[in-house]
Amino acid sequence: MGFITKAIPIVLAALSTVNGARILEAGPHAETIPNKYIVVMKKDVSEESFSAHTTWLSQTLNSRLMRRAGSSKPMAGMQNKYSLGGIFRAYSGEFDDAMIKDISSHDDVDFIEPDFVVRATTNGTNLTHQDNVPSWGLARVSTRKPGGTTYYYDPSAGKGVTAYVIDTGIDTKHEDFGGRAKWGKNLVDQMDEDCNGHGTHVAGTVGGTKYGLAKGVSLVAVKVLDCEGSGSNSGVIKGMEWAMMDASGGGNGTAKAAGKAVMNMSLGGPRSEATNQAAKAISDAGIFLAVAAGNENMDAQHSSPASEPSVCTVAASTKDDGKANFSNFGSVVDVYAPGKDIVSLKPGGGTDTLSGTSMASPHVCGLGAYLIGLGKQGGPGLCDTIKQMATDAIQSPGEDTTSKLIYNGSGK
Structure with missing residues (x-):
């Protein structure tokens, strides 16, 4: 059958909404990619605020890499940035649990969901x-x-x-x-x-x-x-x-x-x-x-x-x-x-x-x-x-x- 599937559809559930953005999870059959996430901004966030947020993200990641030098393989950080018609602003990349926690506490973030495999x-x-x-x-x-x-x-x-x-x-x-x-x-x-x-x-x-x-x-x-x-x-x-x-x-x-x-x-x-x-x-x-x-x-x-x-x-x-x-x-x-x-x-x-x-x-x-x-x-x-x-x-x-x-x- 010729459908491209991203694993079996299951409704996303909120893991956390405490003191910040919702952190969503895919259902039990979704094939998630370890440490890969999509971060979606609130709809009223301006392009200027979005740029400021991603600058903060880069600076925070760089400072952590300096502290962790030689201790472990660093996460890749932001890999894609999205801006669709001034309506949908988001980014995706590789982040550890500590960074996801920090991102979720940022006022401009609406929700975070795991990235997952797309397969034909x-x-x-x-x-x-x-x-x-x-x-x-x-x-x-x-x-x-x-x-x-x-x-x-x-x-x-x-x-x-x-x-x-x-x-x-x-x-x-x-x-x-x-x-x-x-x-x-x-x-x-x-x-x-x-x-x-x-x-x-x-x-x-x-x-x-x-x-x-x-x-x-x-x-x-x-x-x-x-x-x-x-x-x-x-x-x-x-x-x-x-x-x-x-x-x-x-x-x-x-x-x-x-x-x-x-x-x-x-x-x-x-x-x-x-x-x-x-x-x-x-x-x-x-x-x-x-x-x-x-x-x-x-x-x-x-x-x-x-x-x-x-x-x-x-x-x-x-x-x-x-x-x-x-x-x-x-x-x-x-x-x-x-x-x-x-x-x-x-x-x-x-x-x-x-x-x-x-x-x-x-x-x-x-x-x-x-x-x-x-x-x-x-x-x-x-x-x-x-x-x-x-x-x-x-x-x-x-x-x-x-x-x-x-x-x-x-x-x-």
Whole structure:
């Protein structure tokens, strides 16, 4: 199943709120990284105060290193710093218990949560059309009934829209992308390649020429997971920050405007306040964000970023309009999309067949790009548009879960 998991979702619990910030812990099944933490500032903390705090942090760490010289291996200290839209300010790094205690007592800190492992687990009137589609999902999203073999779509096909794929990277040289895919940011290694395959498959569904919903969209690879499909929650948030800045014109400015950008995150894990706040900052910046609901066949409210209300959370459906047996469900799910036995691209050429909410989410991301290309308003409100257009097709969707299946409005 093609969902990126950060261990089994469990609600975070507060360890301590005494005389300072909350110190959170992941559930018992989360694979935490020893001495690695994400520190999130209060929402009213200014950039100036944030800078003063990190200066204090550096000075405190340096003074302790001097006192401990030769006694033990020093902690790395702050390794990443985040600032998303002036809404979400945080940093991550390696700190010992004493330093975490000091950080938690700082007035500007809202909460601290452990960093953990991220791991891939593969379980209109002017329409054009694509006959004998290579993947059933394409036909299903453009017709009101199952069983079709033709994909109906407007020839605008998402042109002028940029899709950011936060994943294992993209094989940008794959012929099905037609030169529309490029590397944006690699936060993992020095290899600008998808040596895992998950990200290329996802990107193919978003915008491949033959296998994608938005056949004219521009694709940007944001690599946050390595060849084994592993990474860290802090690294994922750093990728989210870069994509948001680029979409808003603050990086390479690929998208030029946030309203012309969409993002896909076929990943998730334990409910994380840090991840949810970062996702909300992206939505607040006017960027449409599609995320996978998860593959544990449980309530998606315990997973992040799926539990963040401002994102578009996607569950997986089958060819006969059933709920995929692995798919998460619950009130946080916005829509269903095809996610079982989806054919898409693999690195080096050719295709692969994968299943998972990871395969469902890019159908929604691609649909979002397609609708923006048609003139629909982008941003988080686009999820409401997608829900309004969807059909009530899913049989036995799960407790307290929508039966809405995405539909592109072709009229077929």
